[in-house]
Amino acid sequence: MNFFKYLLLSFLTIFLCIFLSVILDSSLFFTAAFAKSKVLYFSAVAIKPAVNQTQIFSLVQQSQVLYEGGEFTEAVQLLKKAADEFKATNNxxxxxxxxxxxSLTYQQLGQWQQANEVISQTIKLLQSIEYSDSSQEQSQVFAQALDVRGGLELAQGQTEVALSTWQSAAKIYQHLDDISALISNHINQAQAMQALGNYLQADHTLTSLRENLQKQPDSPVKARGLYSLGNVLRSLxxxxxxxxxLxxxxxxxGKVGSAxxxxxxxxxxxxxxxxxxxxQxxxxxxxRAKDYxxxxxxxxxxxVQIGAAIPTVxxxxxxxxxxxxxxxxxxxxxxxxxxxxxxxxxSLxxxxxxxxxxxxxxxxxxxxRQSSVEPKDVAKMLAxxxxxxxxxxxxxTESYALGILGELYEQTGQLSDAKGLTQQALVEAESIDAQxxxxxxxxxxxxxxxxxxxxxxxxxxxxxxxxxxxxLRNDLVAINSDVQFSFRESIEPVYRQYVDLLLQLPDNTIQKPDNLIQARQVIESLQLAELDNFFRSPCLLPRVDLDKLVEKEKSTAVIYPIILDNRLEIITRxxxxxxxYRQTAKIPKNILEKTVEQLQKDLPVASREPDVKQRSQKLYDWLIRPIEADLANKGITSLVxxxxxxxxxxxxxxxxxxxxxxxxxxxxxISLMPGLQLLSPKSLHNVPLNALVAGVEQKRLIEGKSFPELLNVTQELKQIQSSVKSSKQLLNQEFTKTNLHNQIQSTPFSIVHLATHGQFSSDIEQTYILTWDSLLKVRELDGLLRARGxxxxxxxxxxxxxxxxxxTGDKRAALGLAGVAVRAGAxxxxxxxxxxxxxxxxxxxxELYRQLDAGITKSQALQHAQLAILAKENRPYFWAPYVLLGNWL
Known part of the structure; x- marks a missing residue:
């Protein structure tokens, strides 16, 4: 490969290196403008150059330098000229x-229409070529163009189309035995699978990729492939x-000597x-956070030490x-x-x-804090x-710089200047549709x-x-990995502050129904965004109007408590x-959360019933007392x-x-809704009850975690089977992922009952169910329960x-439970x-299953079962831990 051939296609390799080392690696810190398409594609390939094209060679060389230096507008002009020159010489x-x-350079500028038009032109051009001795090179370039198209499709929310495009490119790379390109391609596919909620498929792809990489001899390609994989695993x-x-x-x-x-x-x-x-x-x-x-x-x-000779790093x-x-x-x-x-x-x-x-x-x-740098010096740097x-x-980038300068003026109280700069930033962002x-x-x-x-x-x-x-649901979750780790700082406040404004009406003013409806919608959207962020997947779509359900179920009310910084608000349907809308006392968020946190600690301790009553009485007064008369007047018997x-x-x-x-x-x-209803409501009345019951009773040590014996699992499963005559049991050694999968796929069970250790956490990797030989993570549980397809x-x-x-100690732990509920398919x-x-x-x-068999609603069956225990044992520790999420009918 002569230098010209290398230079022309090393442009692509440079794009890969720049992207991964600057954009992906800095995503947790770099709050400046980021490229919308966060996936990169390919490495250099040998192409036979035309002769006597020194001038074009110079254009390509200059465009590469400009691109590497971040001067994308100038690079565009030179690349357009180079493409025209190649066209004129029929190269x-x-x-x-x-x-x-x-097309890649247009992506960096956020010019998506131009990027799409150019890559479509490229693919049509390649498809028009008759295959010749250089067919391998043609195939390589065609696969690279498909990779670029896939990235554009993902950036514009066409995730399924992007996955299909990348899979087409992968077939070509496999035929060419191009390991380096295939690595990047499979990483892209895994990201798309994740965004679509296909967790098992994504996990399988990443696992296979890791195994294949580890089989490769040590080389710069292997180091780069592992590096790319490590970055993607972090983003997921x-x-x-x-x-x-990593x-x-x-x-x-280190082994191959690449500093x-x-x-x-x-x-x-x-x-x-x-x-x-x-x-943490x-x-x-x-x-633990301090340790990290x-x-x-x-x-x-x-x-810094090893990269001393590499200025950007x-x-x-x-x-x-x-x-x-x-x-x-x-x-x-x-x-x-x-x-x-x-x-x-x-010096840059x-x-x-x-x-x-x-x-x-x-x-x-x-x-x-205590910095010797004055705000005016910071403002000068931003200017x-x-x-x-x-x-x-x-x-x-201009929009981002203007906006951050506006933020600085906002912080220093120069609101007029802040407003003007922010408006300028908005004009620039919206002119290129950079939402x-x-x-x-x-x-x-x-x-x-x-x-x-x-x-x-x-x-x-x-x-x-x-x-x-x-x-921006797709972009925020599937593309911008920064949001996944800073959701509570960069996304959640927008929703809460907006609701706060919607509910700020002067005293003695009739509340506008539109404001209440919008406030409720915003809170539901926040919960949807939280679940998206939890799963790293924007694939949850509400399918049922909750209001219509309430109108049909005349004795049901839906209650929306909304936690704001200085108060708790209650909206009721x-x-x-x-x-x-009923205003409550001005309860600061920290007071409410401290009360809930202490109650959460007391509930799992049977001896703390007096403390539980004291704190739960406060919550009753805050949450229920303001709407008590409304519930009574309507004859409400069920709360959602x-x-x-x-x-x-x-x-x-x-x-x-x-x-x-x-x-x-x-x-x-009582039942709970995770803010949306994903499946049409249906009563268990007239639905044949047949159950898959499974459990682990014996002590287990799995993945370094010790799980004590559960003495009453066998008795629990027998109680269920006595009420549900049609059932299948998997106990201890029989309760494996494989057996669970096979049973769910082979039989249309209406109930799946798992009596085993499990944990719900705001960390998706710490949300799992114990099987006999493994921890069944929530992503896998989702795949297994939906396996019937x-x-x-x-x-x-x-x-x-x-x-x-x-x-324990996780303030948002129930997010994991909500995640299981909405993704399990039940x-x-x-x-x-x-x-x-x-x-x-x-x-x-x-008692629960006897009540269900009698044909009452699920929430009523839960209530009756809890009251049966409460009648014998008043302490909430024994009767209170059970919660019903989803359809209450």
Whole structure:
């Protein structure tokens, strides 16, 4: 391969390296503009050049330098010229390559229509060529063009089409035995499968890829493949696996003597450790989070040392290290980095990368306490970034620089300047339809207007931010991995602050029904977004109108508690009338959450009944007392809660009415909805009850976790079988993933009952059910329970998860339970929030199934079973852990 051939297609390889080392690796820290298409594709291939094309060679060389430097607008012009020159000399393959590079460059600029038009032109051009001696090269270029098209399709939400396109490209790579290209292609496919909710398929693809990579001899290609795989595993939430794979990449890079690959691996290892900080904080494990912070710091410091000769890697590692030190409030150490970073940034030539580095640096400086840097100096740095972006004609980056400068002025109270800059940022973002950054400026505008006491205009701005987020479901979850780890900071506040504004009406003003309907819709959308974020998959779609169900079920009310910073609001949907809104006492969020957290700790301890009553009485007064008269006037007997935040971690049945000295379960049948209904409602009446019952009774040690013996599982399963005559049992050694899969696929069970250890967590990797020989993760459970597919479309009416519990200390643990409920494919899920290994469990289950067999609703059956236990044992520990999610009929 002569140098010209290498240069022309190494453009593609450079794109891969730039993307992975700068965009993916920095995604947890780099809040500057990011490319919408976060998937990269291919490596260089030998193409025979035409002779006497020195001038075109120069154009391609210059465009490569411009692209590598982030000067995309100039690169576009040179690539268009090169493509025209190749066309004039009838050099079709090189024309196709230039056009492919042009499409990639348009993607960087966010010019999606142009990128689509160019790649479509490329594919038509390649399809028109008659195969010749260079057919292998033609096939290679065609596969690369398909890869680029797949990335565009994913970026525009056409996930299934993207997967199909990538699969077509993979067949060509397999035929050509192009291992490097196939690695990247399979990584792309796994991301698309994940986005579609095909977790088992995605896991299989990634596992096969890992096994194939490990079989390869040590080489730069293997190091790069492991590195890419490690980054993708992080973006999909497999943080432990990401760490292991990146360690392998670092090891292989060391063996083949690639300092560049080593430093990139260390940079990514730091980012994975950084993601683990977020994960541990969400679980309430602050000490573990600090451990990961120190680990991340060490990786970044190593990346700086090893990558000393690679300016981009060194600077990126230092910026990430600075951001982390600032967050950990290690100010003195952070200050030592400032002059080093400043000198490097000052010497950078104009490029998108230079703009992003300035923004990143400025953001860290603005967050530093006790910093010697004045806000005006930070503003000057951001203003320089704006000017560089303008000179590059890079509207996306210019928008981000303007918006961040506006944010700085917002923080310093210069609201008029902040408003003007934010408006400019919005104009630039919307001119290229960059909704992924436009939503941030709408949100920022809303905050500014609210501070200026212009509530109507602020509400309108929040509405625009909310609508932009709804249009970005695929991008936020499947493409922008940063959002997965900073959801509570970058997404959730938009929803809550918008609801806060919708409910801010003057005293003595009649509440507008439209505002209430919108507020309820926003809260449901937030819960949907939380589940999307939990699964890393925007594939949950509501199918049933909850209001229509309430109108049919005249004795049912739906209650929406909404947790805001300074108060708790209650919206209620009653049959036969509009939504009603009742203001509660001004209960600060921290007081509410502290009460719920302490109650969550007390409930699994049988001896703490007095404490449970005291705290649950407060919650009754906050949640039920304001709407008590409304419920009574309508003759309500069933309550459906759409719970918010930490309230999901406790059963509503334990709320205690001190005046009547009754628990809520003694007054109403209760069920929960995860904010949406995914399956059509259907009563169990006239549905033949046949059950698959399974459990693990014996002590087990699986994946380093010890699970004690459950003494009453056999008795529990016998109680069920005595009420449900048609049943199949899998106990202990028989309860394996394979046997569960085979039984579900072969028989249309209406009930699946699993009596075994399990855990619900806000971390998807810590949400699982114990089988005899493994931990059945929620992603796998989803695949198994939906395994019947088209061949056996019967829906599981009720999934029962007995002896499960929420993760200790996890403030959002019940998110895992909601995740199981909406992805299991069952109409209803009954689960426990804490483990009870007691005879009362088998008694409860026996009564539950007797009630179900009698033909009453599921929520009524649950109520009767709980009351039967309560009559014998008043302590909530024994009767309260059971919650019903989904269809209550």
């Amino acid at each position: 079709v393959l090189n024309e196709a390559i230039a056009l492919t590079n042009l 939430g497999y943080l432990n696996d990401s760490h292991k794979i 360690k392998e990449s670092y090891s292989v890079a 560049n690959a080593q430093s990139n691996a260390l940079l990514s290892l730091g980012n994975t450790a950084r993601a683990q900080i977020y994960a 904080l969400s679980l309430g494990n602050s000490s 912070a120190q680990t991340a710091i060490q990786y970044y410091e190593q990346a 060194r600077l990126q590692a230092q910026l990430n290290l600075l951001r982390l030190l600032v967050e950990q409030e290690e100010v003195s150490t952070a200050k030592t980095l400032l002059p080093q970073i400043q000198s490097q940034i000052d 030539p104009p490029s998108r990368m230079a703009v992003n580095y300035r923004i990143n640096f400025a953001q860290s400086l603005s967050k530093m 320089q970034a704006v000017q560089v972006a303008k000179s590059l004609k890079d509207q996306r 992924d950054i436009a939503y941030q400026w709408h949100w920022q505008m809303g905050r500014i207007l609210q501070k200026q006491s212009n509530i109507p205009a602020a509400t309108d701005a929040y509405s625009r931010a909310y609508n932009a987020l709804k249009s 009653l049959p036969g009338q509009d939504i009603i 809660f759409v719970l918010d935040g930490s309230l999901r971690n406790i059963p509503m049945g334990i709320l205690y009415d001190q005046q009547q000295q009754k628990y809520l379960i003694e007054k109403y049948a 088209e061949s056996r479309p019967e829906t599981i009416e009720l999934l029962v998860l007995s002896a499960c519990k929420t993760a 109409r209803s899920t009954l689960a426990t929030l804490w483990t009870i290994d007691d005879e009362s469990t088998s008694e409860f289950m026996g």
